[in-house]
Amino acid sequence: MLTAVPARSTAMSARLEDFSRRLEEGPTLDDFISGELRSSGGGNRERIPRWLKQQVPSGENFHRIRNNLRDLNLHTVCEEAKCPNISDCWGGGEHQTATATIMLMGDECTRACRFCSVKTSKTPKPLDPNEPENTAVAISRWGVDYIVLTSVDRDDLADGGAEHFARTIRVLKERSPQILVECLTGDFQGNLDSVATVAQSGLDVYAHNVETVEGLQRYVRDRRAGYRQSIGVLEHAKKVRPGLFTKTSIMLGCGETDDEVLQTMKDLRAADIDCLTLGQYMRPTRKHMKVAEYITPEKFTHWQQVGEQLGFKYVASGPLVRSSYKAGEFFISNILRAGKSAVSPPPPSSSGSV
Numbered sequence: 001m002l003t004a005v006p007a008r009s010t011a012m013s014a015r016l017e018d019f020s021r022r023l024e025e026g027p028t029l030d031d032f033i034s035g036e037l038r039s040s041g042g043g044n045r046e047r048i049p050r051w052l053k054q055q056v057p058s059g060e061n062f063h064r065i066r067n068n069l070r071d072l073n074l075h076t077v078c079e080e081a082k083c084p085n086i087s088d089c090w091g092g093g094e095h096q097t098a099t100a101t102i103m104l105m106g107d108e109c110t111r112a113c114r115f116c117s118v119k120t121s122k123t124p125k126p127l128d129p130n131e132p133e134n135t136a137v138a139i140s141r142w143g144v145d146y147i148v149l150t151s152v153d154r155d156d157l158a159d160g161g162a163e164h165f166a167r168t169i170r171v172l173k174e175r176s177p178q179i180l181v182e183c184l185t186g187d188f189q190g191n192l193d194s195v196a197t198v199a200q201s202g203l204d205v206y207a208h209n210v211e212t213v214e215g216l217q218r219y220v221r222d223r224r225a226g227y228r229q230s231i232g233v234l235e236h237a238k239k240v241r242p243g244l245f246t247k248t249s250i251m252l253g254c255g256e257t258d259d260e261v262l263q264t265m266k267d268l269r270a271a272d273i274d275c276l277t278l279g280q281y282m283r284p285t286r287k288h289m290k291v292a293e294y295i296t297p298e299k300f301t302h303w304q305q306v307g308e309q310l311g312f313k314y315v316a317s318g319p320l321v322r323s324s325y326k327a328g329e330f331f332i333s334n335i336l337r338a339g340k341s342a343v344s345p346p347p348p349s350s351s352g353s354v
Contacts, residue, residue, distance in 0.1 A: 049294050049319075101148040101184070102135055104168060105161045109152035111222035115211070115251065117284035118152055127161070132168040136175045146331065147172070148207075150184035155224065160186060162194035166201035173202045180204045182247070182331070184323060190229045192236045199237040199244060205275070205331070206237040207247040209323055210268070213260035220254055220289065235271045245313070247275035249323035252300075254281050255292035261303065265310055275314040275331065276307050279321040295319065
């Protein structure tokens with residue numbers, strides 16, 4: 001017996017097929033660095049938007065930080081995720097403020113998001129017990145005022161690596177009490193006890209990225225991630241540590257609509273999230289999902305204005321903005337100009353302290 005397919009379902013299927021097709025077209029990070037793109041015809045090359053061109057990594061600060069990381073067997077998301085801003089951040093840019101985002105718990109992730117180039121493994125290497133101390137040593141050598149700690153997803157660990165995160169923060173704060181620490185964590189599979197472990201460890205900013213609008217979650221992120229689960233992580237961090245700054249990021253150019261972006265921003269404010277960054281998605285390799293659209297700088301400016309009107313304490317919005325791009329420079333300058341101060345961390349817990 002034949003069953004009629006509803007017109008709405010057919011339209012939805014067509015939309016999803018069109019979205020999938022668009023994800024299979026677009027440039028890689030190498031194209032952004034070279035400043036040229038190969039057209040869909042395969043023969044000619046065309047120029048990418050001028051605002052997306054980046055320089056090949058170089059400079060004294062860049063090589064110093066890279067060598068420092070190698071000596072201590074540390075990883076950065078800057079390298080593993082092939083961030084296009086690595087030269088600007090590590091090199092110090094206009095203000096010569098070198099910034100790097102340390103990636104804890106190795107360089108093998110248990111998830112496989114379609115936008116991310118970090119290596120995937122079901123059985124990543126065991127945690128390095130010396131990593132918290134090595135991280136603190138490296139950061140103290142740089143003499144920075146603000147540091148971002150992130151990690152691969154470690155679904156193979158009972159607590160998702162939350163205690164390893166917390167231990168690193170405690171050691172870092174003991175060695176450099178004046179430093180401001182932002183942690184960009186995974187979702188810990190929705191384990192709120194793990195969220196609390198990190199939130200109460202002494203950090204100054206709790207960050208976790210929703211990455212994209214709700215309707216595109218299953219096409220962009222690993223199936224274990226989720227829009228509401230991610231928002232719940234940030235809500236719980238502030239619940240167990242009232243006054244803690246929370247932060248998230250979304251990528252544009254994945255096929256989202258303006259209405260979806262606006263709704264996402266409203267959802268984030270409803271969860272009392274303080275800081276938001278918006279940036280252009282760039283395809284890291286030809287194996288990853290492709291860019292659906294290049295968002296203009298003017299449109300990013302529009303979204304920044306919308307975010308400020310909605311009440312975010314801080315909004316960074318631009319084609320090359322990333323969740324941790326010059327985080328200290330952006331965050332500190334804006335908060336201080338607004339006459340606000342970073343939240344004071346609670347006293348270190350006596351249990352499990354280093």
